[in-house]
Amino acid sequence: MAEQNLEAKLKNLLKQEKIQLWNPPYTEQGQQQGQQQGQQQGQQHMQELAERYAPLLRLPMSEVGGALESIRAQAVKRGRGNQTFRETSVATLELLLPRDAKKDPKVRTYLETRLDVSAQQVVDRVAEEHGLRSIKLILSGRTLSAERRLDEQGVKNHSKVMVLRVSDGELKQQLTEEEEERRSQEESVQRTQKGFQILSERDGSEDPDTTPFLEIADQKGNPLKIPPTEKKALILAMGFHEKGRALMKRKQHDNALCHLLQADQQFRKCGSALLSSVDNYAVLQLDIVWCYRALEALSCLEDGRSRLQRAEDCFLRCYGEQQERLLMIKGNTGREEVLFLRLYLLQSLLSYIEGSDSEARLQLSRVESLYARLRPDSEKMAQLMELGFSEREARLGLRASRGDLQEAAIHISTRRQEREELKQRERQKRRTRMEAISALMELGFSQRDAARALHHADGNVDRAYAILLDSSQDAQATNNNTEGGASPEMVEQLLYLGFERDSAEAALRLTGGDVQSATQLLLDNQGVLSPELLTPPSTSSSSSTPSSEEPSSASSSPEDSELVSEVLEDIAPHEEDYLDLTLEEESELISAMKAYLHREPAHT
Template sequence: MATATSFIEEYNLKCVRDKLNQEKIKLWLPPYTTNDGQKGEMPQELVEKYSKELQMPQDLLQETLEQLRIHALQKLAERDKFQKSGLASLKVKISGKTNGTNDKAARSPNVSSSQTLSIEISLSVTGSELRQKVADDVGIPIDQTKIICNGHIVNGPTSLQEQGIKNGSRLLLLCLSVTEAEASRQQEQISQLMETRHAAELLSARAENEDDDEYSVQIADQSGRPLQLPPQERKALTLAMTLHEKGRTALKRKEVNLALPLLLEADKEFKRCSAGILTSVDNYAVLCLDIVWCYLHLRNIEELPDAVERLKKSEECFHKSYGLDLSRLTAVKGETGTQLALYVRLHLLQGIVAFHQHNIPQAHHYIQKAEQELNRLDVDGATLTEVMTMGFSEREARLALRASNGDLQGAVTHIMKRREEKEDNKRKAKDERKKNRLAKILGNTASGTRVNVENYEMLLSMGFPKGASAEALRQANNDVSQALEVLQNHPELLSLPEPSDPQHNVEEISDELVAQIIAMGFDPEMARRALAMNWSDLEKAMNDLIQREGIMPPLPAEFGSSSSSSTSGSTPSSASISPTKSPKELEEEKLAIGKLVLDLPEDEEDYIDLTLTEEAQLLQEYKSLLESLNKT
């Protein structure tokens, strides 16, 4: 926790340093420092001048000047050593419990009383080598460590220089507990699987599969409507959102040292998404908030410069997503109380960061703003209980009371309306999955694009059979007028069987049926195709083969066939999962996805259901600090 005393000490250093820089006074040169590096003379007129301008007692000013002089000499020595030997000096702040194994660190002369480790190392070494050295110095296993620099996890295989680490860089060491380390190892395995695209593709594919509700992934806008995204965008966003949710889950369990690396991994994936997508959803703004929230819990908010930038990005994303003064959100949802909780955290963090930057007026401004919003969202405990006794969950009750400004009847109305909206969105999502599945079954046109479901249903409404309608659109490349001409010129299409799921049909085909058709002189592959297209009806399959003179069209590429595992280049993400994988590999993928989604929230409003208890405590803490400064 920051104190008024420590803040004043930091503030004095900042003011004197700024004054020295402004007047270009170099304390490491004579007369302030002798040629052999010893303390020189500090001109009395300089001391009197600064004491008057900075309103600082002369003895305190001299102590501050000496502290800055020694620090400047240390920086020069580190720079000279780096230039001569190539050894960079790094400062590593230690965060987290080391379960009593850090006796070595406590005895080490390189570890300061503020739990900061000083190390010298070549920037050509890899992140893994740095991690091993730090783990050895601190005295914990390497798998219980994570190192962060400028908002990025220091990776293993690349050099420190390639990762932007410089001489004098400040790093953060996260010391994981044994439990956190095990969870981190599992997460790394899952992340590695997802980075090879298998898990992300599988997750995206299952979200679009009408018959697979085991893992339901929905990406929606502020009104809850599902977003239609290109496959690559969907995969990138699914991966980013999943890692974010895993990090939020760890944060809820107070496992901050585990949460932060997961959130930073999510940040990396979000940056691969287009700017247009990120402004359609508020996920990235919330992610930036969650990362800075971790910094605060690690008591490292003043030492990570990207905290300011992340809060700026969060505010910009909220403005684009919700509109200035929440105007767009009001137009879409009719209320702003639920999302206002995010603004409480945003403004509180902005106030805390401003405090640690010694910007007192700005800190006052944001802290007061957060307090006003917090007071507005305060929910009466008795009213909350009364709503819950009506059969509603605590989350529903809390969010509804915030949305209705504490009105009981308004809260009940809000809950019922939200339940209807959620059911409506579920129906829409299900209809969309059904439409996508039908498009897969209908197959591709001659040009390689999917048969247009709307055009297909238009032909059905005109009275044409399903099989004929699908085939006509395939031949006409989705042009309805040309499809009508195809149907007029080829009446034999009217007898085609209705489209079906070929993969399901192939699985049901018996060798006995295939053998009967082969005995009639037809090719084995053509026999399987005919049986698949006719739901294993032997008579219809034979007639189909006779009409087509023994040549059946290939089954839709994305479903594969019994003798081929190739896929079309234009197939969606579900098709890119290799059908040649063994049952063991498929089971491993299923287990990986199962672990991945095990503790993900089912309610899309989970991220705005902040109790605001911690926010209230921190607000009072920093209000007290500001009041103490005023008294001082």
């Protein structure tokens, strides 16, 4: 990280003096051709430049000279790459490899390729040349699609592409175990998406004990009315985010980043008004950049900086300029301050890498001030836990009360009471719902139909009854129309096409006498309809189903139930889990930043 900081400072100095190291006198034409005289002249001018800059930066001349040579070599390589690209259309990409795949951390890794090839071809080359298995390519925070061409996905000459490992390539275990682990990790994102897709399609009309569903609520636990399309995207986004956070806790940052980037794509499908009213999107941006840091991929400066800016803007909109909205909703701002601590810490880190030491120190001073106030007081934590409170409650309570022990105890007790009242309201709501379903069943309707009608009537029994009656009448009318609509001529048309009479009559009945639709139905089923479709529908009221745009989720397969249970395990049981940071990782990064920023200047 110190090397990046030094190179950034030198680039700023070179830019101010309009010095181009890839041109004479620093890079002679003869030097490019490998001639001895050109090399000596270029080295002499580079030496003079290092002697001039070293006192300004208060660093050893050898260190400054090495950094200048690295910048010059990169510039020359970039120039040659531009010429090669113009002449042959072969682009040069910089690869940000996993730490353990780098032979020398200080040496950059490049790959030459045409941009009209698929990303899969590049994946195969990287995997072969660097001994990696099961990798993904990330460009500006987006996963490159394996099937699509590079240029179609925004890859350009000199693009920086992050190589993300999604399974362990080391042969530390037996081959069968490793293969199983690889498959498991490759399927993780797909299983997570399918599980939350199932949950997003459930509307809560079924019994939640047997058919779990997710409900989007505000910070007080009140359900939010969201358009169905946005709700599905939001559930998928929040689901991927929860899975990613669970993997971050296990220190599986590469796999976590895959899930977090999927969450980012789903969040982008939501309306801007929705994103600006919740802090989930801002927290996700922080988590993505935190994974960049853990994977030492902060060379993605542009993407990291833009994500932190989006996070800060979102926090300001959600909480208010002075956090007044947050204070009005929650009564305090102490718990959310850990998010700002992480935001300022990452901003300080990026500023340092960009060579802006003064900005990095300013931001770090804000971080240290927040850290001093937010770090857990072990003695007060112990006193609260002796009162029967959990470690999480003690930590969040002390932050909410800014360290006041008595206020913390009151706060925790109040929060417990609020959660218990919310549970009681939910239990009462469920009891009322079951009583209403029983009342409708006594009128001859099935439990499933009663439950769905009640859901669409927002719990109003009279409206649910009206929905059921209308559905029964519509079903009866449809049956009458279809029974009379299948004329002998229509049947003969289908018989002429080679279909059996029973199937032809059933198809016409199911399509309301539409010959074209009936033909398509028969073709889709290879001319043979299932016994259920061949059987004429019952006209009893108990079989009527309220019309709904949502697919029924009552007949979930065992596989669906397994997927749902799997993804629900990764959802944090406590609604403020994302605020419960122990600050251990933050403390380590603060110490590292202080060491970098307060290095003793060397005598030159």
